[in-house]
Amino acid sequence: MKRGLTFLSLLVALPWAAYAGPADSGDTAWILTSTALVLFMTLPGLALFYGGLVGSKNVLSVLMQCFAITSLVSLLWLAGLYSVAFAEGNGFMGGFSKAMFAGMGTQSLTGTIPEAAFALFQLTFAVITPALIVGAFAERMKFSAMLIFSGLWVAVVYAPVTHWVWGGGWLGEMGLLDFAGGTVVHITAGVAALVAALVVGPRRTFPRTSTPPHNMTMTVTGAGMLWVGWFGFNGGSALGANGSSAMAMLVTHISAAAGSLAWMALEWRKFGKPSVLGIVTGMVAGLGTITPACGFVGPGGALLIGLIAGVVCFNATNLIKVRLKIDDSLDVFPVHGVGGIIGTLMAGFFASTELGVFSGFGFGKGIESLGQQLMVQATGVLATGVYAGVVSFGLFKLTDALVGLRVDEEQEVMGLDLTQHEERGYIL
């Protein structure tokens, strides 16, 4: 106990990066656990969630894409992208001093946790972000094109934007509030997904007879794993086991519950039935939207954020898919992109300590008014969204020139499982 108090006083007295004691075992244990939870979100959570939503002839292709992205991004993170995101550099990208995790030993610390734990925790975020984009071009993208695009995208979009926000870059310095990745993860992936849908084009059958989800049971299983895994995603982003991580988990849970019920209620009213896909999609919307806000807002704010997430993302999905007829096949932009945008803005609002029962825990470093905070949040949304959109467009065009983005019509009709992998998901 006395030793613990000494740690605390050290933490208060010294700047964060200069802390040089041994790793805090409680913090370390929680981040190691969170790391496993976040990897679990991709494998198998997101893979199953997406896998159930496509046709039975494409289920393996989606599982394979999530798996291959996990392996590929992990090695790229080791090779240099961790360094681009988190090494010392300028405001826009880190240098290459930490390429191949240079200088990382068992004694290296980031804050109060081993740097190995920090680097691995962040790796799992780098993995799930491009895996989210897969939903936009499902059922028609060549596997080779998917690999090339995902690798380039993590290098050119994800790693630098991470540096901007969390690695000591310009947005973080400005006081942008993004606790667990509303801009870094959800806006970048969501906007890239919208660009993907526009550049790759719709599935051949869209919108008239597109295949409905082939296995909703699988989708609900994956959705449940996402909810559980998100505790690590948001709770772990406190980078310690403390009041901040506990509050982040609590508000995350409240927002997920509110988002799922909001979506269910709207669907019930508009279409006559409360659907299973509706309630789980509302959950994802609630989770994505609370992500940037979760360390800064209180339970009352989380309730409103979740409800607003359900309503806005529900209408965004209808707008994109049904009215604008853009085949973002698994609705990545309206759920993650829109959720990330409104969540980042609402983080600025509900961080205010003057909202009564809806109060949060205060603005970013050096920010004094709600208006100023909202300007910073809007800057973060615009900068990450525009950058991700423009660069993703370029990367899709480059990939198209290299190998072509789409499979041909016959392959699309036969399904990606057989034509890309020579396997079938089900032999019944």
Next chain:
Amino acid sequence: MKKIEAIIKPFVLDPVKDALKEIEIYGMTVTEVKGFGQQKGHTELYRGAEYQIDFVPKTRIEIVVPDAKVEAAIEAICQAAGSGKIGDGKIFVSPVETAIRIRTGERGESAL
């Protein structure tokens, strides 16, 4: 001897089977099939997007009966499978030249 082929809604299979049992028709072949008639398909909604399902799941039963039982069998099936709504299904009757019980080699109606 006639073959009666009935395409019915899957959930009326048990009542149809029981009704046929009551008039002492004990054998049948059942297949799960998909198709459409006047009912056409139906639509399903996923996240607000409509999906047109053209082929509706149905159950096909096949029985072979002596000429004398044909009308009774048709009536039993219509009674058990009919709801008066579109999509109840159809019955097709066709002549069968002969039937053979493989175990004994019996032929004709005694093989049924």
